[in-house]
Amino acid sequence: MTAPQKLPYFRDSEDLPAPLPTKSEILASTNILTGSEPWAYRKVVAVSEFYIAKYGPSNDQIEGDNLLFLEKHDFCGVAPRLYAMWREDDGTLFIVMERLPGETLQSLWPALEEADKSCILAKTRELLSRVRDVPHQGFFGAIDGSHLTYLLFYWPNYPAHVSGPFTTERDMIKGFAAKSRLEAQNNSRISYLADFYEEQLMGSLAVEGREPVFTHCDLQRKNILVEVVEGTADNEKDFRVSLVDWESAGWYPVYWEYFVAFISLKWDDDWCSKFVQAVDSWPAEAAMMKIVYHDLWL
CATH class of the missing domain: 3.90.1200.10 (Aminoglycoside phosphotransferase (APH), C-terminal lobe)
Known part of the structure; x- marks a missing residue:
């Protein structure tokens, strides 16, 4: 079994394509891929050409863990790499991943x-x-x-x-x-x-x-x-x-x-x-x- 990743998780800066987006930049993104409806319980947004961010209180850490698992099994390039994952005090989970x-x-x-x-x-x-x-x-x-x-x-x-x-x-x-x-x-x-x-x-x-x-x-x-x-x-x-x-x-x-x-x-x-x-x-x-x-x- 693969143990859940301890949070917060941030990939080393030298292994990033560009500086990670901040929470404010993620929340300000108008490039909403999923969750534009007023009732949406989570959103998926594009932040620059490098990053996709998924956030919301119903986000499940298992998605980020799955991405790390896939990377270990050589699925880079065909599944997104996880770059960051953290949970806010209000329960909102942020997952920042590679924009393929x-x-x-x-x-x-x-x-x-x-x-x-x-x-x-x-x-x-x-x-x-x-x-x-x-x-x-x-x-x-x-x-x-x-x-x-x-x-x-x-x-x-x-x-x-x-x-x-x-x-x-x-x-x-x-x-x-x-x-x-x-x-x-x-x-x-x-x-x-x-x-x-x-x-x-x-x-x-x-x-x-x-x-x-x-x-x-x-x-x-x-x-x-x-x-x-x-x-x-x-x-x-x-x-x-x-x-x-x-x-x-x-x-x-x-x-x-x-x-x-x-x-x-x-x-x-x-x-x-x-x-x-x-x-x-x-x-x-x-x-x-x-x-x-x-x-x-x-």
Whole structure:
């Protein structure tokens, strides 16, 4: 397991591309990438050409810890480097990370040629394959040995039987059932879905002995950065691909990357048929997990 980084954390100045932005500079940034709504519980802003800052009381330190973990496993250039992380007295957590080059695949997608889409998705698959090859630590959970951070596993105070970490896939399905029953009790009803999870879903989703794989856990075009670079003699251009938003990353079942991508689909363009070029397809598991998603989150 990887112990949580002690805070405050600041990378050595000689290892920075430019002086770190101050708290005032971060708060004053008008280049808001996420969180411009008045009700937003956290913001993501660009500060100069070098830095991205994410801040808010609901920020989770695990994202910064994940970035340090990825750097130790040689993912520099394809995942942001963490430059600073600290918590204010009011509970606001600031995470300052590398601003990777490129545009989101979301913004580029409509203008891309078919060959370009295939090339980018092939490179995304290569990157995700590297992610999945990170050695697991014998459990389904976060890198520090704590609970899984994907939204389905949330419950106040993260009880282990609901949120993990889990030793087996069976334990994880039992966690879904436990959460379903807790939510039902809070609403004075009976969760018959919990019985379904244990009696029927268990046999289809839980495979004995199947090992966890490290998973990005939010494969959407908005989280894929694409930089157009000079190609070879045979190709006028090429692409470099990186991934951002590693907050929910951890060790999950082998089908999880596909499932999370599947439930984010809007079914309004060809991404819904092409994203499988980047990740192994698990349609039956995703369909079953969609039942869980609607029960435990929507």
